[in-house]
Amino acid sequence: MSTSTTPAPPPRERILSPAYAVTTLAMFGLIAFVAFEAMAVATVMPTVARDLDGLDLYALAFAAPLASGVVGMVVAGMWSDRTGPVVPLLASMALFSAGLLVCGLAPSMEVLLVGRVLQGLGGGALTVGLYVMVGLCFPARLRPSVFASFAAAWVLPALFGPGLAALVADVWSWRWVFTGTVVFVALALALLAPALRRLEPHVEGVDTPASRLWWAGLGAVAVLVLELLGSSEGAAALGALAALAGVWVSLGRLLPPGSRVARRGLPAVVATRGLLAANFFCAEAYIVYVLQDHWHLTPGRAGIALTCVGVVWASASQVQARLGTRVSHTRAMLVGSCLVLTGLVALAASVLLHDAGHGPSAVLPAASYVLAGAGMGFAYPRTGVAMLEVSTDRDRGFNSSALSVADSLGAALALSVAGAAFAAAERQDVDPFATVFVFAAVGGLLGVLTASRTTAPAG
Known part of the structure; x- marks a missing residue:
């Protein structure tokens, strides 16, 4: 035997x-x-x-x-x-x-x-x-x-x-x-x-047009001008609009073709990354401010929301990693974008309810922001994974650069526009925080629509 x-x-x-x-x-x-x-x-x-x-x-x-x-x-x-x-x-x-x-x-x-x-x-x-x-x-x-x-x-x-x-x-x-x-x-x-x-020697090296560097310089300068002039009035406001146009044109040269209109596949992945960064960091810039201004929290207590988001973001990232291929890249980006949208809508609603005299607890806006952070943790890493999956030695550097540029310029652009909207709302005696959060929520809706287009086209 x-x-x-x-x-x-x-x-x-x-x-x-x-x-x-x-x-x-x-x-x-x-x-x-x-x-x-x-x-x-x-x-x-x-x-x-x-x-x-x-x-x-x-x-x-x-x-x-x-x-x-x-x-x-x-x-x-x-x-x-x-x-x-x-x-x-x-x-x-x-x-x-x-x-x-x-x-x-x-x-x-x-x-x-x-x-x-x-x-x-x-x-x-x-x-x-x-x-x-x-x-x-x-x-x-x-x-x-x-x-x-x-x-x-x-x-x-x-x-x-x-x-x-x-x-x-x-x-x-x-x-x-x-x-x-x-x-x-x-x-x-x-x-x-x-x-x-x-690392093995790079044998598929390609020359990329030097004009891309000039467009990066234009985009960087335009961001600075937009930061400085975004809340101005009169003739200076025209300079801000010109800077906004400069950023938009630069993005067209620095990202894969079709990214600005969320063409299916990689362009939509890059656009999703940009919108995630734009909408979330727009809210992050004002969450502690609004908790102090509307709910009269101390800076320390208001800052707890930032700490919670760091933990929740990392935890959600680990969850999507453990799920692996059981959740497709498109599904992960879509679920995460939906969570970001839900959090931003709830954040805007909490400020509007406060303005209407209903006075929700500070827990509501803080929890809404944390929910958006969970969405970032679930969707954000998959944009990098999806990008690398369709990249080769010939374009891995460009695609990685495009993802980071969309992230950075998307956030900077949204923050500049939000700053201008904040100043304009104050001049019109409208709650500037509600204006910013509604702006971010509208961007969140665009993010969901864009994430739904990240599946590569058939054939």
Whole structure:
């Protein structure tokens, strides 16, 4: 009598399996450091502006890296398609670190702005380089988990970044908030180095038109002009409209053809990413403000909503990753977009009910915002997965760049328009918060319609 045993199936690979763990941790760390810097700078910038006598340049310190980031994204995408992601990724980390050092050592606000521009260039290029690496280093089944880890990388900075930055600035100096991060970027590079060495030579390099860089520059300048003139009246308002047109035209040159009209397939995926960012971050910019203004919460209590969103976003990202192929990319983006829409509609309704004297609890607008955050966590990572699934070595850099540009310019455009609508509503004695949230909800409806078109056309 003989017996036979069936060999146990090999363990299922995960992003923390031995073959991927170091690369995953390095990418997680880089995203976390960029996230920490964003949270930390928002905390210490008032102190920085006062110390450097540059309060008149305060808003520009935030707008500058947002604008230069668009240029960094496009350059990294073009460079990656030509040579592969290794050199662009190294250059992006060098630029980001140089920006941190310039900011930390800045003797004036003008020099600090130069550092912020370098930070934006490096940070934007870094995001694109990591997206390209995900496509090269991880099999398709693991990519939802990788992008979910990127979302999780924002949670710890959201929870502890502002407090840690304030502590560092108080005990030592705000300068260490910038310069201290350079050490951790170097550590992440050391962890990422083995994966970079394993990448095969890029044999399908393509030359991309240099005009794309000029359009990125135009889009970046137009965003800055729109930020500065968006709430103006008279002749300056015409400049704002011209800047708005400049952003729209630039998007047509920086995104896949048909993205602005949500053509089926990849263009709709890119448009969905842009609308998700535009609508959600439009609400995020005003949620703490409205909780303080209408419901008279303290800044600390109002800020709890931001912390909750960080946790819920990361949790929803993990859920969609675990579901994997059981939920199609289109279904995930559609469900997430519907949750964002529902949250934005409820947020606008809570403000309108407050204005009508019905006085709902502050829990309603806060919970509505958190619901929208859950939708972002469910849909946002799948836009990256869906993009990589239809990309090749010839266009992976461009498509990754397009996704990031849609994200950045979409949010900047929506925030600028929302700011102008807020100012106009105040002049007309209309609740400006209700105006902004209704604007975001209308955008949320467009997001749902666009997400429904992300399935590639037949044939």
